[in-house]
Amino acid sequence: MTMYSMLGAVEIGLIFALVALGVLISFRILNFPDLTVDGSFPLGGAVAATMIAHGIDPFISTAAAIAxxxxxxxxTGWFNVRLKIMDLLAGILLMTALYSINLRxxxxxxxxxxxxxxxxxxLLPEMMPDYIERPLVLLVIVIIVKLLLDRYFASESGLAMRATGANARMARAQGVPTGRATLVGLAxxxxxxxxxxxxxxxxxxGADISMGIGTIVIGLAAVIIGETIIPARRLVWITLAVxxxxxxxxxFIALALNSDLIGLKSQDLNLVAASLVTIALVLPMLRRKLRGGSRGNAKKGA
Structure with missing residues (x-):
């Protein structure tokens, strides 16, 4: 695996770290299975690329994509909270609609x-190759986003959102507007x-209409792998783990696809992704079994 491939993997990984942080908010904090992600990822690319292609400043274009x-x-939250559509179905509806909207x-x-x-x-000064400078810029952006999220979830509004995901009924009993927390969290x-x-x-x-396929899987994989490697309860460590x-x-994907011994090709990307997610899901279960077995042996020895 060459240095160019390694830095390319880090660059894409930092971009999808933002996706993983978004998935963390919906799936883990709000306990909301939001599939809008597969549509909002290409939506951001479509808005930014179209505006930039029409001569608009890239920073303004990126801000418009965020909006x-x-x-x-x-x-999606409005469909669920106001129209009482099931959370999973609400995300599917928006994801489907966004395909046509992105084409428009x-x-x-x-x-x-x-x-x-x-x-x-x-932003990049022409001092180093762009494949070295781009990951550095993305690292700064990801760190800023992480720190802002950590600060937000330590605030009153952030704690209300966390309470909504943990136990919505109890949160409502404490006067938390759970509907608003869901809308803000999904936004x-x-x-x-x-x-x-x-x-x-x-x-x-460039942006492509198919660039969002499998985004939710990548986000979930990042969350699961991070939680497996760094099991933590404090949100500061959880965001870092993600x-x-x-x-x-x-x-790991770049390593697998660039390994001559394994013989994988670009068309095997989804197979590698599914295998990584499966391993990440199985590892915590194996860890619990090993801990249970060691405790049982310790009791018998005592």
């Missing part, structure tokens, strides 16, 4: 950004995912 993702997440935004299946200015071309989750989509489009040189999980996920 579009927040609206998509809020709509781009007016074609893809929008290239090869010759257009992006956040990376503006925040999909805003992060749309930010990842906007950065992905600018990093890879970021590390996203980077490791992309690194």
């Amino acid at each position: 579009a993702g927040a609206v998509a997440g809020a709509l 935004i781009m007016d074609k299946p893809n929008v290239p950004l090869i010759t257009e200015p992006t956040i990376f071309t503006i 925040l989750s999909n805003a992060l995912v749309a930010l990842a989509g906007a950065l992905f489009a600018q990093s890879q040189g 970021i590390i999980g996203a980077i490791l996920y992309r690194f």
Whole structure:
């Protein structure tokens, strides 16, 4: 595995760390199985790429992509909270609708950004190769997002959102507006995912209508791998674990696809992804069994 491939894996891993943080909010904190992610990721890319292609500043375009993702997440929450549509179905409905909306935004299946200015071309000084500088810029962005999330979830509004996900009935009994917390949480989750989509489009040189396929699987895999490697209860460590999980996920995929001994090819990407998620799901169970067995042996010895 070359240094170029390794840094490329880190770059994509940092982008999907934002997706993983969004999935963490919906699946873990709110306990809401939100499939809007598969639509809000390409939505962010479509909005940012289309605006940049029309000569709008990349930073304004990225901010618009974040706002579009927040609206998509809020709509999912509105379907669930106000229209009483089941959470899983609400996400599926928005994900399906966003496919057509993204096509409308781009007016074609893809929008290239090869010759257009992006956040990376503006921020990066021409001192090092771009494949080294881009991961550094993304690392700064991910760290800033992590710190802001940690600060938010330590606030009164963030604690109310966490209480909503832990026990909505008890939270309502304590005067927490659980409906509003769900709307805000899903808006925040999909805003992060749309930010990842906007950065992905600018990093890879364009947006494509199919770029969101499997996004939710990648986000869940990053969360599961991170929680397996760094089991923690404090949210500060959980967000860090999720970021590390996203980077490791992309690194393992790159390692598998670039290994001549295994013989895997690009068409085996989904197979590798499914295998990694399966391993991540099985490891905690094996760990519990090993701990249970060691405790049983210790009692017998006593």
